[in-house]
Amino acid sequence: MPARRPPPGCRCPRRLSGQGEVFKAVANIDVGPVRRVFAPWLDPKAKPFIEFRNVTKKFGTFTAVDDLSLTIYEREFFALLGPSGCGKTTMMRMIAGFEDPTVGDVLLEGQPLAGVPPYRRPTNMMFQSYALFPHMTVETNIAFGLKQDGMPKAEIADRVAEMLKLVKLEPFAKRKPHQLSGGQRQRVALARSLAKKPKVLLLDEPLGALDRKLREETQFELTDLQQDLGMTFVIVTHDQEEAMTMADRIAVMDHGRIVQVATPSEIYEQPNSRYVADFVGDINIIEGKVERCADGHVTLNTPHGTIEAAYEGDIAKGSDAWFAIRPEKMRLTLDEPAEAHRNCIAGEVWDIGYLGDMSIYHVHLGDGVTLKSAQANTTRLLQRPISWDDRVWLSFDADAGIVLTR
Numbered sequence: 001m002p003a004r005r006p007p008p009g010c011r012c013p014r015r016l017s018g019q020g021e022v023f024k025a026v027a028n029i030d031v032g033p034v035r036r037v038f039a040p041w042l043d044p045k046a047k048p049f050i051e052f053r054n055v056t057k058k059f060g061t062f063t064a065v066d067d068l069s070l071t072i073y074e075r076e077f078f079a080l081l082g083p084s085g086c087g088k089t090t091m092m093r094m095i096a097g098f099e100d101p102t103v104g105d106v107l108l109e110g111q112p113l114a115g116v117p118p119y120r121r122p123t124n125m126m127f128q129s130y131a132l133f134p135h136m137t138v139e140t141n142i143a144f145g146l147k148q149d150g151m152p153k154a155e156i157a158d159r160v161a162e163m164l165k166l167v168k169l170e171p172f173a174k175r176k177p178h179q180l181s182g183g184q185r186q187r188v189a190l191a192r193s194l195a196k197k198p199k200v201l202l203l204d205e206p207l208g209a210l211d212r213k214l215r216e217e218t219q220f221e222l223t224d225l226q227q228d229l230g231m232t233f234v235i236v237t238h239d240q241e242e243a244m245t246m247a248d249r250i251a252v253m254d255h256g257r258i259v260q261v262a263t264p265s266e267i268y269e270q271p272n273s274r275y276v277a278d279f280v281g282d283i284n285i286i287e288g289k290v291e292r293c294a295d296g297h298v299t300l301n302t303p304h305g306t307i308e309a310a311y312e313g314d315i316a317k318g319s320d321a322w323f324a325i326r327p328e329k330m331r332l333t334l335d336e337p338a339e340a341h342r343n344c345i346a347g348e349v350w351d352i353g354y355l356g357d358m359s360i361y362h363v364h365l366g367d368g369v370t371l372k373s374a375q376a377n378t379t380r381l382l383q384r385p386i387s388w389d390d391r392v393w394l395s396f397d398a399d400a401g402i403v404l405t406r
């Protein structure tokens, strides 16, 4: 098993002692006495690497990408996340040069890419299907693009050897794709994409063909590789866990627009809308009306009682607002909590989803609303105290969830 990395956005101690010098150079952001993070987007002096400036892409009358602006920084692992058809692949294809914006500019290192054909761009795109040549061996597959570019034979041999080592495929150099596992084929495709040493690697659902376990392992390999190479990776995925595991930042997209760009933990803990909250991970959303908003708190009147939540900002009394809280942040008890007049909701256990390490309790509130509470299975199944049809209390702290206004 690969060693678990620090969470994205916290690429710190391990990388900064040793090869991590590169990160010091690009992002000297101090966030405390011990920790420095890779966060060029917080550095006003950081230069954009890839830029979308008011880009619209239309196919006929259909708008696939809608007046979108975005900055990606050098050495970033950036994920485009969103439902099918939201425009992720179209954005990647505009970086690679397979599509041109209808309006607006895509820039690389400050230079507009308009008119630059794909083969002249320092980008390479790896597709989900891998598109390996079945009749060629692993090494000839990796060498293919280099040969086409007219690289001298000896250099090609060196580069292929380097790539085989990088993706740990040296023993398989003479095999053909059908003699490899799915994960090995994925690594050949990766080696082939990296062979020309592009500045930007574009990965379109790169792990879609792998089973879950291999996918998880490969995610870590890919992020380690990206860090070691110091390259910029842009990945398209509709798998939010994949984006969370690998990316420094995630752009959540909806209908050709970006709804939020932030680090995985910000996207998860501070979604800016119900759309993002709901798209990334499991969440309970409770609708209410603002009763009071002052002193860093909002009091919400909801059909399930009063919720008092931490909130920095101002919302007018009487406005609609939503309290969003992750299932793992909901306590579940059989006894009524002491402060049952607020942040406590009574219900009945309707269903229990057993996931092995944890169980998801679906709690019915009576008026058709169901909330979820995730409980770690620290005791064996037979010993667990809360079961189907039990009357229970869900409770939470004021800062356990987030108040959303849209």
Ligand SMILES: Nc1ncnc2c1ncn2[C@@H]1O[C@H](COP(=O)(O)OP(=O)(O)OP(=O)(O)O)[C@@H](O)[C@H]1O
Binding pocket: 059, 062, 063, 064, 082, 083, 084, 085, 086, 087, 088, 089, 090, 091, 236, 238
């Ligand atoms: N060449 C094209 N002609 C017409 N419409 C297109 C073309 N390419 C993409 N589209 C449309 O643009 C929209 C965005 O497509 P895109 O492939 O970027 O979505 P996506 O977010 O990558 O989806 P998926 O996750 O399914 O790959 C879709 O509605 C798609 O049908």
